[in-house]
Amino acid sequence: MPWSPSSTRGFVTTHERGSVTPLLEIDDLTITYRSARGEIPAVRGISFGLQPGDSLGLAGESGCGKSTVAAAVLRLLPRGTQVSGRIMLDGEDVLKMSFGTLRVVRWAGASIVFQGAMHSLNPVQRVARQIAEPIVLHEHISASAAEERAVELMTQVGLPTWRARSYPHQLSGGQRQRVMIAMALACSPQLIIADEATTALDVMIQAQVLALIKRLVAERDIALVMISHDLSVLADTCDQLAVMYAGKLVEHGPSHEVFGNAQHPYAQALSAAFPIVGDPDERRNPQGLAGDPPDPAALPTGCSFHPRCPVAMDECTSTTVELRAVRHDWQAACLRVEAEPTQPPAATPSALGVAAGPDARERDARAQERDAGSQERGAGDLRVRATSEDDT
Numbered sequence: 001m002p003w004s005p006s007s008t009r010g011f012v013t014t015h016e017r018g019s020v021t022p023l024l025e026i027d028d029l030t031i032t033y034r035s036a037r038g039e040i041p042a043v044r045g046i047s048f049g050l051q052p053g054d055s056l057g058l059a060g061e062s063g064c065g066k067s068t069v070a071a072a073v074l075r076l077l078p079r080g081t082q083v084s085g086r087i088m089l090d091g092e093d094v095l096k097m098s099f100g101t102l103r104v105v106r107w108a109g110a111s112i113v114f115q116g117a118m119h120s121l122n123p124v125q126r127v128a129r130q131i132a133e134p135i136v137l138h139e140h141i142s143a144s145a146a147e148e149r150a151v152e153l154m155t156q157v158g159l160p161t162w163r164a165r166s167y168p169h170q171l172s173g174g175q176r177q178r179v180m181i182a183m184a185l186a187c188s189p190q191l192i193i194a195d196e197a198t199t200a201l202d203v204m205i206q207a208q209v210l211a212l213i214k215r216l217v218a219e220r221d222i223a224l225v226m227i228s229h230d231l232s233v234l235a236d237t238c239d240q241l242a243v244m245y246a247g248k249l250v251e252h253g254p255s256h257e258v259f260g261n262a263q264h265p266y267a268q269a270l271s272a273a274f275p276i277v278g279d280p281d282e283r284r285n286p287q288g289l290a291g292d293p294p295d296p297a298a299l300p301t302g303c304s305f306h307p308r309c310p311v312a313m314d315e316c317t318s319t320t321v322e323l324r325a326v327r328h329d330w331q332a333a334c335l336r337v338e339a340e341p342t343q344p345p346a347a348t349p350s351a352l353g354v355a356a357g358p359d360a361r362e363r364d365a366r367a368q369e370r371d372a373g374s375q376e377r378g379a380g381d382l383r384v385r386a387t388s389e390d391d392t
């Protein structure tokens with residue numbers, strides 16, 4: 001079994017054994033909280049898969065279900081929450097794992113870096129000791145050997161070794177977030193979930209921590225799920241972007257396409273709200289999105305986005321639309337998207353009829369310019385902030 005707790009490292013992965021099974025495969029995941037207000041359908045039938053080394057940015061407004069997905073991957077949801085579908089981690093169903101296996105999988109298979117390290121760290125324990133704890137637990141080595149490893153990890157995440165004996169309150173916010181990343185890496189997981197891991201940091205420190213995550217993920221061939229409100233940060237850090245709205249995926253595809261040429265009106269609005277360096281129009285005129293996301297306990301009929309959608313049609317009020325292929329690697333859940341899987345890429349919003357009128361034409365022209373640019377430059381040039389560790 002891949003997650004046998006008895007092997008030296010904790011497990012032998014299917015990838016180490018040469019399997020091509022996706023590392024993470026989420027299939028029709030549906031999560032409903034039970035609360036005093038009744039049932040809250042937080043996640044509604046989402047699916048995606050990741051191979052080692054893949055990175056997926058999960059975006060969407062507050063309350064759309066991003067953290068619920070993250071918590072489900074490590075079965076950290078409150079007791080009583082209804083979960084259906086499948087979450088396969090390295091070929092094993094997380095939802096059916098025994099607690100013994102789950103203990104190994106947490107840290108050694110997948111780990112989560114949350115926002116606000118101060119609340120996640122023990123205030124009265126030195127940081128190296130905290131990083132060493134999961135190593136002792138999972139690898140059954142002595143505390144001093146584990147602390148040596150912890151100090152090595154601290155160096156890898158750019159913390160000076162003398163900080164090993166510091167307490168969390170003696171570190172800056174960025175340093176604490178680095179400690180959390182070192183902890184997440186401690187047992188060499190195959191998957192890291194970063195849930196708003198850089199949101200509370202100032203722009204310079206955020207850039208450093210993002211660069212660090214990118215470097216470590218690339219060096220170690222780790223799969224990354226990164227959750228953020230900030231689509232531009234996700235587009236800069238991840239290869240793929242998935243946009244959630246009211247518990248559903250409304251668009252999923254290569255980052256430069258979803259950020260630069262979104263097909264779903266919600267994903268368009270979200271990406272238009274963030275500036276792109278080198279695009280003065282977007283910088284001068286960042287657009288907001290009117291209205292609020294729906295109450296998950298009282299979702300609108302049809303497409304949940306239709307009450308806020310600038311291009312909604314009558315049908316949208318009654319027809320539920322699932323993801324449609326825009327291209328073989330790109331999907332959007334909008335009735336206006338004409339699925340043309342055999343056509344070459346670079347369908348533009350107006351070509352798909354997603355947005356009509358002068359604004360849409362302007363936007364479309366910008367999207368085409370960006371598209372041409374992105375083909376030359378690649379997705380990395382969508383960055384809006386300096387992300388080189390050396391620069392900051």
Ligand SMILES: Nc1ncnc2c1ncn2[C@@H]1O[C@H](COP(=O)(O)OP(=O)(O)OP(=O)(O)O)[C@@H](O)[C@H]1O
Pocket residue numbers: 033034035040042060061062063064065066067068069078296
């Ligand atoms: N323990 C819980 N009990 C009941 N409802 C919950 C619980 N946790 C989250 N919810 C609800 O589930 C929905 C999804 O919440 P979730 O935290 O996953 O969203 P999110 O996209 O991560 O939001 P944010 O960006 O604000 O963290 C929200 O409507 C939220 O109020």
